[in-house]
Amino acid sequence: xxxxxxxxxxxxxDIIAVERRGHFGPAMSSIEILRVLFxxxxxxxxxxxxxxxxxRFILSKGHGCLSLYSILEDKGFFSKxxxxxxxxxxxxFGGHPDRGKVLGVEASTGALGHGLPIGVGMALxxxxxxxxxxxxxxxxxGELNEGSVWEAALSAAKHKLSNLTVMIDYNKFQSYGQTxxxxxxxxxxxxxxxxxxxxxxxxxxxxxxxxxxxxxxxxDQNKPSAIICxxxxxxxxxxxxAKIEWHHKSKISxxxxxxxxxxx
Amino acid sequence: MRNTCLNEVHxxxxxxxxxxxxxxxxxxxxxxxxxxxxxxxxxMEGISEQHIIGMSAxxxxxxxxxxxxxxxxxxxxxxxxxxxxxxxxxxxxxxxxGNGGGVVYAPLGPTHLAVEDIxxxxxxxNMTIVAPCDAEEMLRLMPKTVxxxxxxxxxxxxxxxxxxxxxxxxxxxxxxxxxxxxxxxLFVTTGVMTQKALEASEQLSKVGIECGVLHMHTxxxxxxxxxxxxxxxxxxxxxxxxxxxxxxxxxxxxxxxxDLIPEHTSKITRIGIPDRFADKYGTQESxxxxxxxxxxxxxxxxxxxxxxx
Numbered sequence: 001x002x003x004x005x006x007x008x009x010x011x012x013x014d015i016i017a018v019e020r021r022g023h024f025g026p027a028m029s030s031i032e033i034l035r036v037l038f039x040x041x042x043x044x045x046x047x048x049x050x051x052x053x054x055x056r057f058i059l060s061k062g063h064g065c066l067s068l069y070s071i072l073e074d075k076g077f078f079s080k081x082x083x084x085x086x087x088x089x090x091x092x093f094g095g096h097p098d099r100g101k102v103l104g105v106e107a108s109t110g111a112l113g114h115g116l117p118i119g120v121g122m123a124l125x126x127x128x129x130x131x132x133x134x135x136x137x138x139x140x141x142g143e144l145n146e147g148s149v150w151e152a153a154l155s156a157a158k159h160k161l162s163n164l165t166v167m168i169d170y171n172k173f174q175s176y177g178q179t180x181x182x183x184x185x186x187x188x189x190x191x192x193x194x195x196x197x198x199x200x201x202x203x204x205x206x207x208x209x210x211x212x213x214x215x216x217x218x219x220d221q222n223k224p225s226a227i228i229c230x231x232x233x234x235x236x237x238x239x240x241x242a243k244i245e246w247h248h249k250s251k252i253s254x255x256x257x258x259x260x261x262x263x264x
Numbered sequence: 265m266r267n268t269c270l271n272e273v274h275x276x277x278x279x280x281x282x283x284x285x286x287x288x289x290x291x292x293x294x295x296x297x298x299x300x301x302x303x304x305x306x307x308m309e310g311i312s313e314q315h316i317i318g319m320s321a322x323x324x325x326x327x328x329x330x331x332x333x334x335x336x337x338x339x340x341x342x343x344x345x346x347x348x349x350x351x352x353x354x355x356x357x358x359x360x361x362g363n364g365g366g367v368v369y370a371p372l373g374p375t376h377l378a379v380e381d382i383x384x385x386x387x388x389x390n391m392t393i394v395a396p397c398d399a400e401e402m403l404r405l406m407p408k409t410v411x412x413x414x415x416x417x418x419x420x421x422x423x424x425x426x427x428x429x430x431x432x433x434x435x436x437x438x439x440x441x442x443x444x445x446x447x448x449x450l451f452v453t454t455g456v457m458t459q460k461a462l463e464a465s466e467q468l469s470k471v472g473i474e475c476g477v478l479h480m481h482t483x484x485x486x487x488x489x490x491x492x493x494x495x496x497x498x499x500x501x502x503x504x505x506x507x508x509x510x511x512x513x514x515x516x517x518x519x520x521x522x523d524l525i526p527e528h529t530s531k532i533t534r535i536g537i538p539d540r541f542a543d544k545y546g547t548q549e550s551x552x553x554x555x556x557x558x559x560x561x562x563x564x565x566x567x568x569x570x571x572x573x
Contacts, residue, residue: 099354100354106325107321107322107325107354108349108353108354110349111345111349113314114318114345114346114349114350116318117314117315117316117317117318117319117321117322117346117350118318118319118321118322118325118350119322120315120318120319120322121318121319121320121321121322121323121324121325121326122322122323122325122326123322124319124322124323125322125323125325125326125327125328126326128284128304128305128328129326147314148314148315148318148346151310151312151314151315152312152315152318152319154310154312154315155309155310155312155315155319
C-alpha cells in the first residue's frame with residue numbers, strides 16, 4: 001500500500017477515533033475507488049462546489065461516508081479540524097452524508113438503493129441540456145438487494161446514458177454475513193450486462209488498474225457503464241480485513257487504534 | 265380534473281423549458297400532443313415508482329421541475345421512502361399528481377384506493393398537499409405550482425365533478441377559501457367533499473341553521489390563520505374528508521385546535537372513513553354511502569354537535 005492510500009486511511013482512523021465508532025469496513029473497501037475517481041477522473045472545483053459543469057459523484061452506499069469525507073478533506077472541500085467533529089450534535093458530518101451540510105456531497109444517502117435512480121435523473125438532465133458532465137454512482141454490494149437499483153438500471157439502459165457509470169464496491173460482505181449467503185448476487189457481471197450495461201471487472205484496490213479502466217469510460221458510447229470493483233472489506237489491517245464485526249464497529253479500543261496508527 | 269391537470273402541465277411546459285412530465289405506465293395516448301411536441305421532456309418510465317421518484321429528484325437537482333403522474337396509492341405508499349428521502353429531505357420542486365385520490369377506484373378494491381395518502385404524506389416535513397374540489401380550481405392551482413419551492417402532492421378526484429369553486433375567491437397554495445360564511449356552524453372540507461358540505465349547508469339553511477364552508481384545498485401547510493379566525497366564532501365544526509379518520513384533514517384541524525385554541529377543541533366532529541379496509545366494491549358514491557359519508561350524515565353530524573354545544 002502506497003503512502004497516498006495510507007494517508008486517506010489515516011484520516012478515516014482519525015475520524016473514528018473521535019467517537020470510537022463508525023462504518024469502518026465499508027469505508028476501507030472503497031478508499032482506492034474514491035482516490036482514483038477524485039485524483040484522476042472527476043472534474044470538480046473545491047472552491048466552487050456547485051460549478052455547473054462539474055462531474056457528479058453520488059455515494060449511494062452512504063454508510064461508507066468515512067472514505068468520502070477523507071477524500072473531500074484531502075481535496076480541500078473542508079478542513080480536517082471541521083471533519084473531526086464527526087457525529088457531534090452540531091457537526092455537519094454525520095454517519096451518513098448530507099447534501100445540505102457537507103460541500104461536495106451531491107445527494108443525501110443512507111437508505112440504500114436511492115443513488116442510482118437519482119444518478120439516472122442527473123445524467124438524463126445532462127442529455128436534455130446537452131451538457132458534458134458525467135455522473136458516477138458508487139453502490140455497495142449488499143445494496144444491490146434493493147429492487148430500486150434494478151428499476152433504475154432498466155431506465156439507464158433505455159435512455160442509453162453513456163454519461164452514467166455505476167461502480168460496485170464488491171467486498172462480498174453485508175451486515176449479517178457474506179453476500180453469497182444472505183442473498184447471492186452472482187452471476188453479477190452477467191446481470192448488469194443483461195440489463196443493458198457495458199461491464200468491466202477490476203481489482204478495486206489496484207490503483208493502476210482503476211486508473212486505466214476509468215480512463216476508458218464510457219465503455220460503450222451507447223450504454224451506461226458498470227464497473228464491478230472486487231474489494232476487501234476493512235482493507236488495510238489484518239485484524240479488520242474481511243471481518244464482519246468491522247462492518248460497523250463501536251467501542252473501538254486504544255489497542256486497535258494504536259495498531260492502525262502503527263501500520264499507517 | 266385529471267385531463268385539466270395534465271393539459272395544464274403541457275401548457276405550462278410551453279412557457280417554461282424546465283417543466284417536464286414523467287408517467288409510470290399511464291393510459292395509451294396520455295399527453296400525446298406533449299410527447300410529440302417536446303419529446304425530450306416527456307417520459308413514460310414504466311411501473312417503477314421508486315425509480316421514478318429518485319429520477320425526478322435527480323432532474324430537480326439539476327434545475328428541472330418534474331410533474332410525475334401515476335395512480336395515487338402507487339405514487340405515495342409504494343415509494344414512500346423515496347418521497348421522504350429523495351424529494352422531501354432534499355426539499356425539491358417535484359410535483360406528484362395522484363390519480364384517483366380517495367375511493368375513486370372503488371371497483372378495483374382496496375389495493376387501488378388512496379385513503380391514507382394524506383396521513384402518510386402529512387407526516388413528512390417540506391411536503392405540500394393540495395386537493396382541489398373541481399376542474400376550474402385545478403386550472404387556478406396549476407400555474408401556482410410552477411414556482412412553489414417545495415414538493416407538492418396533487419390529489420386528483422374522479423373527474424366530471426360538479427363545479428362549486430368561484431374564480432372571484434382566488435387561489436393561493438396554503439390559503440383556505442371560505443366559500444360560504446359561517447354563523448352557527450362551520451364545515452371544514454377538502455377535495456370534492458366540499459361539494460357535499462355545500463349541499464348540506466344549503467339544506468340546513470332552509471331550516472334556519474346557517475353553516476359556513478371552509479374549503480381547505482391545501483391540507484399541508486394548513487391555514488392556521490383561517491381556522492384560528494373562524495372556529496372561535498361558531499358553535500360547531502364538522503370536518504369532512506374522503507380519507508381515513510386517522511391522520512387526515514380532521515386530525516390536522518384537531519391538532520391545530522389542541523395546540524393553539526384548546527378551549528375550542530370540543531366543538532369538532534370528524535367525518536371520514538372508518539379504520540378498516542374497504543370490504544365492498546361498487547362505485548365511489550356507493551362506497552361513501554356504505555361508510556355513511558353522505559349529505560344526510562354530514563347534516564346530522566352538524567345538528568347533533570350544535571345541540572350539545
